[in-house]
Amino acid sequence: MKSISLYVDKESFIHDFDPITKLLYILFALFLPLILLSFTVSFISVGVSIVLLMAAGVIRKTIPVFSFVFLVLITVVIIQGLFRPENETILFQIGPLAMYKEGLLYALTITLRVMNIVSAFLILVLTTKPSDLVETLVRKGMSPRIGYVIVSVFQIIPEMMASMSTITDAQRARGMETEGKLSVRMKAFLPLLGPVILGALINTKERALALEVRGFNSHVPKTYLYEEKTHALSKWVQAILLLLLVGAGVWRIFG
Amino acid sequence: MNKIVVEGLKYKYPLSDTLALDDLSFQVKEGEFIGIIGKNSAGKSTLCQALVGLVPHFYKGAYGGKVFIDGLEVKNQTIADISLKVGMVFQNPFTQVTGSKMTVYEEIAFGLENIGIPRSEMIARIDYVLDLLKIEQVKDQNPFDLSGGQMQRMAIASIIAMKPDILVLDEPTSQLDPAGSEEVFQAIQSLSKQGITIILAEHKMEKVALYCHRVLLLDDGKMVDINTPGKIFSRGDLEQHGVAAPVYTRVCKELGVRKAGTSEFPVTLAEAESVLRGRKI
Numbered sequence: 001m002k003s004i005s006l007y008v009d010k011e012s013f014i015h016d017f018d019p020i021t022k023l024l025y026i027l028f029a030l031f032l033p034l035i036l037l038s039f040t041v042s043f044i045s046v047g048v049s050i051v052l053l054m055a056a057g058v059i060r061k062t063i064p065v066f067s068f069v070f071l072v073l074i075t076v077v078i079i080q081g082l083f084r085p086e087n088e089t090i091l092f093q094i095g096p097l098a099m100y101k102e103g104l105l106y107a108l109t110i111t112l113r114v115m116n117i118v119s120a121f122l123i124l125v126l127t128t129k130p131s132d133l134v135e136t137l138v139r140k141g142m143s144p145r146i147g148y149v150i151v152s153v154f155q156i157i158p159e160m161m162a163s164m165s166t167i168t169d170a171q172r173a174r175g176m177e178t179e180g181k182l183s184v185r186m187k188a189f190l191p192l193l194g195p196v197i198l199g200a201l202i203n204t205k206e207r208a209l210a211l212e213v214r215g216f217n218s219h220v221p222k223t224y225l226y227e228e229k230t231h232a233l234s235k236w237v238q239a240i241l242l243l244l245l246v247g248a249g250v251w252r253i254f255g
Numbered sequence: 256m257n258k259i260v261v262e263g264l265k266y267k268y269p270l271s272d273t274l275a276l277d278d279l280s281f282q283v284k285e286g287e288f289i290g291i292i293g294k295n296s297a298g299k300s301t302l303c304q305a306l307v308g309l310v311p312h313f314y315k316g317a318y319g320g321k322v323f324i325d326g327l328e329v330k331n332q333t334i335a336d337i338s339l340k341v342g343m344v345f346q347n348p349f350t351q352v353t354g355s356k357m358t359v360y361e362e363i364a365f366g367l368e369n370i371g372i373p374r375s376e377m378i379a380r381i382d383y384v385l386d387l388l389k390i391e392q393v394k395d396q397n398p399f400d401l402s403g404g405q406m407q408r409m410a411i412a413s414i415i416a417m418k419p420d421i422l423v424l425d426e427p428t429s430q431l432d433p434a435g436s437e438e439v440f441q442a443i444q445s446l447s448k449q450g451i452t453i454i455l456a457e458h459k460m461e462k463v464a465l466y467c468h469r470v471l472l473l474d475d476g477k478m479v480d481i482n483t484p485g486k487i488f489s490r491g492d493l494e495q496h497g498v499a500a501p502v503y504t505r506v507c508k509e510l511g512v513r514k515a516g517t518s519e520f521p522v523t524l525a526e527a528e529s530v531l532r533g534r535k536i
Binding site: 129223225 | 349369
C-alpha cells in the first residue's frame with residue numbers, strides 16, 4: 001500500500017535510537033543556536049544533523065524537502081538583501097537593484113536556523129515509524145485517542161484516495177468525461193465528492209463500532225505488544241544533550 | 256445456566272418511525288450455538304448489536320425491555336465492560352480494520368492491548384488465532400492489502416483473541432468463497448465445542464442448519480420462532496417470512512419425505528441422504 005509517511009525502513013544506529021532521544025535532539029538543535037547566537041554553532045549544528053542523516057542512509061530522501069525549503073528561503077534572501085531597513089553597505093548592484101551586506105547576513109542567519117530545524121526534524125521523521133513515535137508518546141502519558149487519530153491518518157488517507165480512484169473508474173465506466181480541459185475536469189470532480197464523503201462518513205461510523213467492541217474505551221491500563229524501544233546509549237546521549245544545553249545557557253548568562 | 260436472557264426487548268433507532276426490534280424474548284444457555292435468520296432489514300444486525308450494548312449505548316434511540324449477559328443488565332454497563340464478555344464481528348471487514356496498525360499481527364493485538372493482556376499471553380493468543388483461522392502466512396502484511404476473505408478472517412481472529420465468553424457474528428463469511436466459509440464455520444464450531452456461546456446472523460441456510468443448535472427466525476423486528484433447525488426449516492410459512500429453507504429440505508419437501516418417526520424434514524445433506532437412501536426407488 002502507498003504510504004504517506006516519509007519513514008524509510010532501514011537498519012542503522014540512528015534507526016535504533018528511541019523516539020524520545022530524537023525529540024530531545026530536535027529541542028537541542030532548535031535552542032542551542034538561539035542561545036549561543038553564533039554562525040559557527042549554527043553551521044556545526046546543521047553539519048551534525050546532515051552527518052547523522054547520512055549515517056542513517058536517508059540523505060537522498062531529504063533532497064525534495066530541502067529543495068522545497070530552499071524555494072521559500074530564496075525569497076527571504078532576495079527580500080532581506082534588497083529591503084532590510086538596516087541596510088547600509090552595498091555589496092553589489094544589478095541595474096537599479098542594490099544588494100546590501102546587512103540584509104544578506106540576516107538572511108543567512110534565518111537560512112541556517114531553518115536548515116537546522118528542518119534537518120533535525122528530518123532525522124526524527126525519516127528514521128522513526130509514526131506508530132512507534134505515537135506509541136512512545138502514549139506510554140509517556142498522551143491520550144490513546146489522540147494517538148489513534150494521528151496514526152490512523154497515515155493509513156486512512158491513502159485508503160480514501162484508493163476509494164476515490166475506484167469511484168472515478170466507476171463513473172468513467174458509465175461514460176463520465178474525466179480527462180481533457182480544466183473545465184471538464186472540474187465538472188467531473190463534483191459527482192465524485194458525494195460518494196467519497198458519504199462513504200467516508202459511513203465507514204467512520206462502522207469503524208467506531210468496531211473500535212468500541214475491541215475495548216478502545218476500556219479503562220483497564222493498556223499493555224503493549226512490543227517492549228519499549230530503548231538503546232543502550234539513549235540515557236547517555238540524552239544526558240549529554242541536556243548538559244550541553246544547560247552549559248550553553250550558563251555560559252550565555254555568566255560568560 | 257442461562258448466558259443471555261432477553262426480556263421484551265424493543266428498540267427504535269433515532270429518527271426512525273418503526274421499531275427495529277419489537278418485543279423479543281428468549282434465553283440462550285451457556286455453550287449454545289444460535290443462528291439468527293430472516294430477510295434483509297428484519298433486525299438481525301440490530302439484535303446482534305443489542306447483545307453487545309452498541310444498541311442502545313452507541314446509537315441512543317428508544318429502548319425498552321431488558322437484556323442480561325451473565326446476569327448483568329446491558330443497559331447499565333458500558334460497552335467497554337460488555338466487550339470483555341461479548342465479542343462481536345461485523346459484516347463489513349474493511350471497516351473493522353483499525354487503521355492504526357501496520358501488520359496483521361499488530362492489528363490482532365489491538366484489542367488485547369486495550370484490555371490490558373500481558374505481553375507473553377498476548378503473543379500466545381495471537382499465534383493461536385492465526386493458526387485457527389489459517390492466516391499465519393499473511394501475518395506481516397499490511398491489513399489493508401489483504402483480500403476481502405483474508406480481512407474477514409483477520410476480523411474474526413481479532414475478536415476471538417480477546418477470548419469472549421460469547422461470540423456474536425454478523426454474517427462473518429459474506430466475503431469468503433465456499434471453501435473459505437467452510438473453514439471459518441469449522442473454526443467457529445471448534446470454539447463452540449470449547450464451551451463458548453455463539454450467536455450467528457447468517458444467510459447461508461445450509462450452514463445454519465448444519466452447525467446451529469437452535470435457530471431464531473426474525474421478521475420485521477419480531478421474533479417468529481426460536482427452535483431446532485429441523486423444526487424451524489420444516490415450517491410451512493418460511494417463504495412468507497422471506498426465508499428459504501436449505502436446499503436439501505426443499506428437495507425433501509417436494510418429495511414429501513420426512514425424517515423417520517417425526518414430522519420434520521431433513522435439513523442437512525447427511526440427514527437428507529440417509530432418509531432418501533432408505534427409500535426404495
